[in-house]
Amino acid sequence: MKRSRQVFVLSILGLLICTSQAPGQTLPKFGHVVIVLLENTDFSDSTGSMPYLDSLAAKYGLATNYYADTHPSIGNYFTLTTGQILTNNDSQTPSSFPVSQANIASLLQAAGKSWKDYPEKTGTYYVHHDPLQYMTNVNKANLTNFTQFKTDLGNHGLPDFSWITPNACDSAHDCDLSTADSWLQTNIDPLVKSTYFQPGGDGLLIIVFDENSGSGGTMTTGTTDGGQVECVIVSPFIVSAGFKSTTRHYHESLLRLMEQGLGLTTFAGASAGANNMSEFFGAGATSTLSLSPASLTFANQPVGTTSAAQFSTLTNSGTTTITISSITLSGDFASAGLGTCGTSLAAGAGCTTSVSFKPTATGTRTGSVTIRDSAAGSPQTITLTGSGVPASTPAASLSPTSLAFGNQTVGAASAAKVVTLSNTGAVALSISSIAVAGTNSGDFTQTHTCGASLAAGTSCAISVTFKPAATGSRSASVSVTDNASGSPQTASLTGSGATSSGSAPVLVQVQNNVITTTTTYTSWSVNITTTAGDLLVAFCRESSNGTDNFTVTDSAGQTWTQTASGYWNESSTGPRLGMFYVANSAAVTSVTVKFKTSGGVVKPGIMVYEISGAASSGVADGSVNNGTDSTTTSTSGSLTTSNANDMLIFATDTSGDESRWTAGAGYTIPNNSVRTGSSGSDVRMAMQYQVVTSRQTNASTAMTYANSNWNGNIFAAFRGR
Incomplete structure (x- = not known):
């Protein structure tokens, strides 16, 4: 049978995602x-x-x-x-x-x-x-x-x-x-x-x-x-x-x-x-349109009334002008007439679209702005959300909806934190009561400037203080009873009661011992003569096993406890760090780290601190570990404590030869001649400390050194009496 069939292949491949191309290999990424x-x-x-x-x-x-x-x-x-x-x-x-x-x-x-x-x-x-x-x-x-x-x-x-x-x-x-x-x-x-x-x-x-x-x-x-x-190819990327x-x-x-x-x-x-x-195909020109923000949320708005305008910015981050064919809105939303977008948007330029909200009914209302254009990903969409409320009623809200006071000494009042009560309705808000309720309501006190009525479109402040009656987690809520929908409005209150401390701890001495040869050791000791009743802290390391759960003992045979943050590895094969302590210690003449690796480990190190005036029990008040790849700064993690009079100890090592250490702000290096290994060794240990008089929230510190090396560190807090 005679045929005159022709096959015409039309391929529109949408948005160009990648325009670089090696002839005969890569292609533009098309979308349609x-x-x-x-x-x-x-x-x-x-x-x-x-x-x-x-x-x-x-x-x-x-x-x-x-x-x-x-x-x-x-x-x-x-x-x-x-x-x-x-x-x-x-x-x-x-x-x-x-x-x-x-x-x-x-x-x-x-x-x-x-x-x-x-x-x-x-x-x-x-x-x-x-x-x-x-x-x-x-x-x-x-x-x-x-x-x-x-x-x-x-x-x-x-x-x-x-x-x-x-x-x-x-x-x-x-x-x-x-x-x-x-x-x-x-x-x-x-x-x-x-x-x-x-x-x-x-x-x-x-x-x-x-x-x-x-x-x-x-x-x-x-x-x-x-x-x-015949085969014809048509594309902007020709x-x-x-x-x-x-x-x-x-x-x-x-x-x-x-x-x-x-x-x-x-x-x-x-x-x-x-x-x-x-x-x-070649690279062609690109056009990319971004929206910021990509969603707009309107507060409570009385039915039949128009809100203030909100804006979203359109930005052309491509290399060619974008043609804007239409901007349409849906739902109870309309253009506020304040936008600057026209029918085109030059490369690198931006414009704004404005939106207002006029609810036709109560409850949650949704809609969108749809932008049709020549950019990749068209049409772009801005999601719109608002809430319609009866025109004759107020609309109350609290911001923020939660207050966190952190750690506070038992019996001591905190600084005040503020919750704002706003009336976004069209008529005055009638306030029946503002009170603290909940499990530990007696630990929180509120005062306010709100009165019995809050005019439409205005706000007032509710101030809350925290004075814990006991240690541990404490919670309650501020409750506002009024004539608005959703009454009562509430904001959660949380805090933690912490014990007060008396005298501050004092660093008595630091002794350390490291070795840089590749000889293996199953234990490694440092000589230190201490006074009974003091706190001893040991910072230990080894270089050859990232899984060695080493322990610490001393000449008096005491049991040492590891800090809560545990071991830290600079890499999967080490060096591996750990910190241990014993409170109310007996007098000792030496402290020893014992390794679990069969045959021993290489390049062990131990640094021991004697501290007087520390708590005799419950002495540890938090610890965190951290480390950094090649750099000249060893930076701690964030440490939060519950006691006022703590000694903060930051202990670190580095993977290369370091002898010049610089303390972080407010910290002291107790001995600038801290022993280090011979030139070129990868065993280096140093510490700095600070005695504080208040609880710490997300505290951090650092030590700097001369050469760019890997490091690991432990940042720990120990209580005074």
Whole structure:
């Protein structure tokens, strides 16, 4: 049977995400693909005979060495969708020849991308020119019609991938080339002129014929059995106007272009090994529109009244001007008339859109601002939320809705914190009571300036203080009873009672011992002569095992406790650090760290601090660990304490030779000749301390040193009496 079928592939691939490209390898990342197929024409017959199509080739790109894979049509259509010639029998129908092979639509679905089939069913329609109808593994709801394509294009709402099959006349199967060319100009030119293809747009249009007018077929892809056919490429990313490629391409090359351009990493059939036609594309211009904020929330607004305006800023961070086609609002929201956005937005420029809220009913009201433009990701959306309240009632709210007082000495009053009561309604708020209620209500006291009535649109302050009656967590709430919806309004109150301390601790001495050889040791000691009743703290390290849970003992045989923060590793293989302590210690002459690693560890170190005036029990008041890669500063974590008179100890080591240490603000290094290893060793230990007179919240400190090295540290607090 004589055929004059032509296959026209139109691919609009949406927003350009990545524009860099190595010829023959990478592609722009497109967001919408439309594929339109024309029928049975030799390359030499179509080129120069279709004025509109020729004009696109002259402005954009033409594949001059493009071949169909087989005869007749159906095998080429399956190659363009599955990468395989599944049959060459044009009489097969979707019911007689269902296809379950992976195809571009099923792969897009699996990747979470959208697609539609847009066949032109007015006039004579051949189903074997519409291969997605055969697929059993796709969402059948996406099989629409060409009228829907026109609607989606007009709404700037094309899916990621669109397949268009013209009818038998418009595809040049039953009519001549002039009919097909006229159809393209009427139906496809609006697409070419849309924002997808303007500077900063992201479209790709591929026009290709399914086979030439010959006959004879094959079941093997990548042959020239289907004859040479015309393939035109249209895109803002064309490398140069009128570009002509002489590279040999087949239908599986076009499938690979569409798959890869849409961001797929799994490819159907022979497209997995096909070239991707990347020589056609350069970087192109980009346009990116951002919104800040991307959502607007309106406070309670009386029904039928208009709120003050709120604004969102649109910013063009791309390299080309963005065309703004429309800004529309939905719900109980309208433009406030104060925005600065027009019909275009230059590269690097910004503009504002203004929104007001006029609720038509009570309760939560929602809407959106929809911005249609030529930028990637269009349309952009600003979500809108507001609450309608009766026009004759007040609207009360508390801000903030919680107060946290942190640690506070038992029996001592904190500084005041403030909760603001606001009336955003249209009439005065009648206040029945403001009180503290809840589990530990007696620990919190409130005073206020609100009175018995709060005028519309005004606010007043509620001041709260915390005086804990006992240690531990304490909680209550401020409760405002009034005539507004949602009464009573509440704000939660929390704090922690801490014990007071008497005398401050005093550092008596520091002794340390480190070694830098690679000899292994199962224990390592330092000599120190101490006074009974003092607190002893040991900072220990080793360099060869990131899992050694070493312990500490002394000449008196006492049990040492590790600080709550535990061990710290500079890397998975060490060095490994730990801090231990014993309160109300017996007098000792030496302290020893014992290692658990079979055969011992290398480069051990121990530093022991003797502290007088420390609590005899419950002495530890918090600890944190931290470390940093190559740097000249060792920085602690954040430490929060519950006692007023603490000694804060920051102990650190470094991975390289350090002998010059500088203390952090308010801290003292007790001995500037702290022992270090020999030059070039990776064992270095130092400490600094500070005695404080108040509880600490998220306290931190640091020590600096001369050379850039890795470090690890422990920051701990110990109570005075």
